[in-house]
Amino acid sequence: MTVNAPARPALRFGTLELSSPVLIAPMVGITDAPCRELALEFGAGLVSTEMVAAEAVVRSVDASLHLLDFPSGMGPAGAQLVGCDPSVMADAAQVCVERGAVTVDVNLGCPVRKVVGRGSGAALARDVPATAAVLRAMVDAVTVPVTAKMRLGWDTGSINAPEVARALADVGVSAITVHGRTRCQGYAGDADWAQIARVKEAVDIPVIGSGDVEAVDLIVKRIRSGVVDGVVIARGMLGNFWMIRQATHLLATGERLDDLDFATRMALCRRHLDMLIAYHGEQRALRIGRKYVAWTIKGCNGAARLRAMVQDLDSLDMLDTIFDCALSAGLGPQGWFRPVFTSGEG
Numbered sequence: 361m362t363v364n365a366p367a368r369p370a371l372r373f374g375t376l377e378l379s380s381p382v383l384i385a386p387m388v389g390i391t392d393a394p395c396r397e398l399a400l401e402f403g404a405g406l407v408s409t410e411m412v413a414a415e416a417v418v419r420s421v422d423a424s425l426h427l428l429d430f431p432s433g434m435g436p437a438g439a440q441l442v443g444c445d446p447s448v449m450a451d452a453a454q455v456c457v458e459r460g461a462v463t464v465d466v467n468l469g470c471p472v473r474k475v476v477g478r479g480s481g482a483a484l485a486r487d488v489p490a491t492a493a494v495l496r497a498m499v500d501a502v503t504v505p506v507t508a509k510m511r512l513g514w515d516t517g518s519i520n521a522p523e524v525a526r527a528l529a530d531v532g533v534s535a536i537t538v539h540g541r542t543r544c545q546g547y548a549g550d551a552d553w554a555q556i557a558r559v560k561e562a563v564d565i566p567v568i569g570s571g572d573v574e575a576v577d578l579i580v581k582r583i584r585s586g587v588v589d590g591v592v593i594a595r596g597m598l599g600n601f602w603m604i605r606q607a608t609h610l611l612a613t614g615e616r617l618d619d620l621d622f623a624t625r626m627a628l629c630r631r632h633l634d635m636l637i638a639y640h641g642e643q644r645a646l647r648i649g650r651k652y653v654a655w656t657i658k659g660c661n662g663a664a665r666l667r668a669m670v671q672d673l674d675s676l677d678m679l680d681t682i683f684d685c686a687l688s689a690g691l692g693p694q695g696w697f698r699p700v701f702t703s704g705e706g
């Protein structure tokens with residue numbers, strides 16, 4: 361089916377032109393290089409690493425540098441840093457760019473105690489001059505676009521996202537992503553897109569919306585009506601990478617693509633597992649891949665028994681058995697449904 365004829369939406373972060381305003385959100389434990397590669401293949405305009413501690417980057421901690429891996433030829437990928445010291449953040453931003461990041465984003469929304477207790481993430485955004493000082497140092501340190509991702513404010517009584525956005529635009533930040541919840545809300549309740557729209561009204565740089573980005577029609581409506589310049593998909597793509605293609609295709613052509621049938625969804629998951637194995641090695645990939653398999657078999661007949669097998673997944677034989685069992689069991693009467701995920705670091 362075709363909806364009204366679209367004009368191809370353009371999105372620019374400073375000097376960087378993106379092919380689509382549908383972007384992928386940073387997600388700890390999810391947005392590794394294989395995930396980013398799949399998302400780009402399905403048309404995402406920009407993908408991101410998970411948040412990486414700037415302190416660890418400047419101390420060259422191996423595990424942190426490993427997260428900042430930008431395989432050549434993969435497509436536009438940015439890095440996200442978390443921290444609150446301007447000079448450390450500036451140095452870490454330079455490392456990100458040397459390693460191949462095309463943008464450097466700052467996490468101003470992480471709600472977890474360990475991060476806010478150190479004055480970073482959502483805690484930094486409470487102090488507008490301190491936040492601006494961090495971003496100014498980073499803008500001065502690198503030539504790629506520097507961006508920021510924040511929540512609406514600390515709590516409903518202290519919403520300051522428009523004020524933070526204005527201060528960041530003034531120091532040269534190229535774009536801002538706003539998750540439409542406060543720090544104290546965590547992941548409870550609905551994201552408030554009217555508040556995200558207020559940030560868009562406050563600044564001239566692109567504003568990207570985040571929060572409950574799950575319905576493809578709504579993504580298109582919000583971008584076309586100018587509520588936001590783009591969106592980041594986060595939990596919506598878990599077990600459902602195809603959603604990225606559905607959204608980018610609808611925006612670019614006006615055509616709706618059908619959902620994948622169960623067998624094709626399983627085949628896509630298997631390909632993702634193969635990519636994880638090629639990147640991380642078999643044992644680590646099978647551990648990382650358990651969640652993707654569990655999300656993909658949601659709604660399958662006999663899913664409880666299969667889930668128990670997935671928890672112990674540690675060999676390719678077992679992976680084949682799980683896929684064979686799921687395919688022969690088929691989808692139950694409810695069909696596939698989204699996994700519930702009520703925590704995260706942004």
Ligand SMILES: Cc1cc2nc3c(=O)[nH]c(=O)nc-3n(C[C@H](O)[C@H](O)[C@H](O)COP(=O)(O)O)c2cc1C
Nearest residue numbers: 385386387388411570571572573594595704705706
């Ligand atoms: C597992 C998980 C990990 C996350 N990690 C990050 C992160 O590293 N940096 C960040 O800015 N936001 C992070 N977030 C927040 C998401 O980027 C996004 O803003 C949030 O999930 C709201 O979007 P949604 O409701 O569409 O999922 C994470 C969320 C989840 C669920």
